[in-house]
Amino acid sequence: MNTRTISAVFGAALLVTGAHAAPASQDRVYTADQNSNTVSVIDPSTNTLLGQIRLGNQRPDVLSPLYKGQINVHGLGFSPDHRTLIAVSNGSNSVTFIDTATNKVKGVTYIGRSPHEGFFSADGREVWVVVRGEDYISVIDPKTFKETRRIATATGPGMVLFHPDGKRAFVVSSFTPVVEVVDVRAHKVIRQIKVISPFSPFLQLTPDGSEMWMTHKDVGKVTRIDTRSMEVKEVFDTGMITNHLSFAKTAAGTLAYVSVGGEDVVKVFSTGPRAALVTTIAVGALPHGMWTSDDGSRVYVGLENSDAVDVIDTASNKVVARVPVGQAPQALVYLSHAVPSGEGRDNLVARTNKDPVDIALHAVSGEGKGFIVARNLGVTDSLDVSLFKLKPKTIYSVYASGQRTPVAVFETNPMGGANGTAIGPMRELSRPGQAATASQIVVMEGDAPPDPAQAALVSMR
Numbered sequence: 001m002n003t004r005t006i007s008a009v010f011g012a013a014l015l016v017t018g019a020h021a022a023p024a025s026q027d028r029v030y031t032a033d034q035n036s037n038t039v040s041v042i043d044p045s046t047n048t049l050l051g052q053i054r055l056g057n058q059r060p061d062v063l064s065p066l067y068k069g070q071i072n073v074h075g076l077g078f079s080p081d082h083r084t085l086i087a088v089s090n091g092s093n094s095v096t097f098i099d100t101a102t103n104k105v106k107g108v109t110y111i112g113r114s115p116h117e118g119f120f121s122a123d124g125r126e127v128w129v130v131v132r133g134e135d136y137i138s139v140i141d142p143k144t145f146k147e148t149r150r151i152a153t154a155t156g157p158g159m160v161l162f163h164p165d166g167k168r169a170f171v172v173s174s175f176t177p178v179v180e181v182v183d184v185r186a187h188k189v190i191r192q193i194k195v196i197s198p199f200s201p202f203l204q205l206t207p208d209g210s211e212m213w214m215t216h217k218d219v220g221k222v223t224r225i226d227t228r229s230m231e232v233k234e235v236f237d238t239g240m241i242t243n244h245l246s247f248a249k250t251a252a253g254t255l256a257y258v259s260v261g262g263e264d265v266v267k268v269f270s271t272g273p274r275a276a277l278v279t280t281i282a283v284g285a286l287p288h289g290m291w292t293s294d295d296g297s298r299v300y301v302g303l304e305n306s307d308a309v310d311v312i313d314t315a316s317n318k319v320v321a322r323v324p325v326g327q328a329p330q331a332l333v334y335l336s337h338a339v340p341s342g343e344g345r346d347n348l349v350a351r352t353n354k355d356p357v358d359i360a361l362h363a364v365s366g367e368g369k370g371f372i373v374a375r376n377l378g379v380t381d382s383l384d385v386s387l388f389k390l391k392p393k394t395i396y397s398v399y400a401s402g403q404r405t406p407v408a409v410f411e412t413n414p415m416g417g418a419n420g421t422a423i424g425p426m427r428e429l430s431r432p433g434q435a436a437t438a439s440q441i442v443v444m445e446g447d448a449p450p451d452p453a454q455a456a457l458v459s460m461r
Contacts, residue, residue, distance in 0.1 A: 023298060024044075024336070025045045026341075027043075027045065028041055029042040029309065030333050031289065031302050031326065031332050032073045032330045032332075033325060033326025034074050036052075036058045037057060037069060037070055037072070037073045038073065038327075039053040039098070041348060042300075044298065044300070048323065051103075053098060057069055058353065058377070059382065059421075062091070070094055071091030072090045072092070074116065075088030075118055075330070076117075077118045077333070079124050080124045081124065083100055083101065084106070084142065085338075088118050089115075092110075095118055095127065095138075095140060097142065103344070104346070109140050109145045111131060114134075115133075115138065117159040119162065120142065125142075127140040130160050132158055132174050135155045136151055137182075151182060154178055155175045156175030157173055158173050159200075159203055165209070166184060169182040171189075172201075175199070178194055179203075194232075195223050199216060199218035202214065202215045202244045203215075206247055206271060215238070216242060218415075220239045220260070222236055222256075222269075234275060236275050238258050241260065241261030241263075243290075244288060244332075245257060253271070256271055257299045261288060261304065264285055266280075267280050284306035284310055286371075288303070289332030294334070294336045299311075299312040300334060302329035303329065306356065307325060307355060309322070326351065354375075354376050357375075359371060361457040363456065364458060372441055380424055383422045384419075385420055386418075386419040390417070392415060395445070395446050396412065397444045397446070399441070399442045399443075399450035406447075408420065
């Protein structure tokens, strides 16, 4: 009889006693949906959305002083036995514990400012959650849902991952250019490794545990670290908005799949002495979270701006399915045998969000670029705006066609980028029977009135 891999979150504690099984009806893929504040639940055997676990209201309906739901459901992790899923909400500073068999919330722990990701220790006795808005890891007892201690780190820890040996954990940062190595038993940082940039949202271990790979979202690179020598082995280019990565054992060997949000692709690299680009796979808008099925046959990619998951067949390196999910999926995880029996639809609600409108922005002159995602909220829309390669520390106004007042105003950072969310009308009124169409977007420097000929960025109509 084949047994499945029982893995602690993101590669920790791999206990393999037989061949890996293909995606089955008791397996699950979960996405953390930041804008709808849901966790979407997918059956990977059929690539079907079973429903959603509602943890809060859809943004912006989260601003009432009486609101008690979660805000910005962002990170995911799970227990070694796959019976508990955790969802980290960085807006409400919480960790929600969910029973995977029933989809029912078992408990909620409130911790420090802006937690990002959390994972069970290899023995399942502790949950470590990085508190990115501060400088520590919150250690939680998964039985009592109480914080038991804090582990001091550099400012802005972005993610923590346990090595399969159970003795060490690796921590990347979103504000400090270091990787920290933690002694698990002592709950103490024992080493710092300098890296190329301060913003790393994600790390993953190779299947054999010999290397740790981390993404650099700010500079579009991946760093490889040897887990024995704890030294940087290689840094290589991947592309703008490099988000997450996942490994798959294939007939061609172990390959690394990297989501590159700024190019709407997944890039596949070899894992030999020097990483080499094998192929590039076009996917939906802004690929973010990733996870591989236990047998390595599928890679699941969350599409932050398409509100969907693309499924990649690793034999052909082609997208073979797309599954609709909640709004702005962030983290994504795959759990084998998450549901012991039955259909596993208890306590799920139907998907309520509509598909978004993705609007690409291009420069009238220069290197600027950007995109807007419009999500319908009824009579208005939520506008997620991202701008890149403009003048640094400069004000830009975003206009929709036919409007003399900007729908959003941003100041770029020192790298010429800006992003944020605004609420306003974004689709033209249509006659009965006609579908709504996206407005033209014009991005002007300063407070200049909209003029496509003089704009910094415009959309295609």
